[in-house]
Amino acid sequence: xxxxxxxxxxxxxxxxxxxxxxxxxxxxxxxxxxxxxxxxxxxxxxxxxxxxxxxxxxxxxxxxxxxxxxxxxxxxxxxxxxxxxxxxxxxxxxxxxxxxxxxxxxxxxxxxxxxxxxxxxxxxxxxxxxxxxxxxxxxxxxxxxxxxxxxxxxxxxxxxxxxxxxxxxxxxxxxxxxxxxxxxxxxxxxxxxxxxxxxxxx
Numbered sequence: 001x002x003x004x005x006x007x008x009x010x011x012x013x014x015x016x017x018x019x020x021x022x023x024x025x026x027x028x029x030x031x032x033x034x035x036x037x038x039x040x041x042x043x044x045x046x047x048x049x050x051x052x053x054x055x056x057x058x059x060x061x062x063x064x065x066x067x068x069x070x071x072x073x074x075x076x077x078x079x080x081x082x083x084x085x086x087x088x089x090x091x092x093x094x095x096x097x098x099x100x101x102x103x104x105x106x107x108x109x110x111x112x113x114x115x116x117x118x119x120x121x122x123x124x125x126x127x128x129x130x131x132x133x134x135x136x137x138x139x140x141x142x143x144x145x146x147x148x149x150x151x152x153x154x155x156x157x158x159x160x161x162x163x164x165x166x167x168x169x170x171x172x173x174x175x176x177x178x179x180x181x182x183x184x185x186x187x188x189x190x191x192x193x194x195x196x197x198x199x200x201x202x
Contacts, residue, residue, distance in 0.1 A: 012152065013062040019155045024055040043102050046094045053091025054154060060084045061148040081144075085129050088147065092122035106174055113178040117185055121150045142196055149192045153185035160184055 026035060027048065033041050040047050060080050063069055070077045095118035103111040128143035160166055160180040161173075170176035 009062050009065060013059075015155055016058045016062065016152070019158065020055040020059060023158060024051045027051055039105060040102060043098060046097050047102075050091045050094035050098065053087040053089070053094065054151070056087040057084050057091065057148075057151050058154070060087070061151055064144060065148075081132070085125050088121060088125040088151065092118045092125075095121070106177065109178040110174065110181075113181040117150070117153060117181055120185070120189075121147070124150055145192060145196065146189060149188050150185050153181075153188070156184035156188065157181055 028051070031044075031048075036044050036047070060083060063080060064077065064084065095114060099111050099114040099118060103114050124143055124147040128140055128147055131137075131140035131143055157180050160183060161176060166176055166180060170179060
């Protein structure tokens, strides 16, 4: 079981790293109208805030679940945890703003799907913070897991949205985008919750 968890975290980490290099960083090192396009350019700083916070959280996350790393470098674990929380707060607040500005250029369904992704993203990390402040460590870990599942939704969304199956079933992004957003976090979070609760019965 230990090796399965290690392999799983490694795959998650590599997927997150690829996503950051391929999708997020180009907006930073190719900062300009051509990269952002007229869709994002008027709200470019909100997007930069969202991307910066998001990619920080998505890269830090896997390290927080490695037990040996956590036990051996507790101070580093706590510092990274604080950075993770701050990063998500910044990213989610930027996402709230863009959901009702940039996203509305597509349609209301896309706008609401982004808003209701950002909402549990923010709440879950705040719950993780509250639990650790109350020294309820098991609950803190559970909320951190939920938080990262939602964080990783951005990677899953890209995969789903660009898959041939999704494009064949829904040719227009106006329909495909909101559907893929919901699928990218609700289904993984549901199964995560099943696993978390299942383990409590053991």
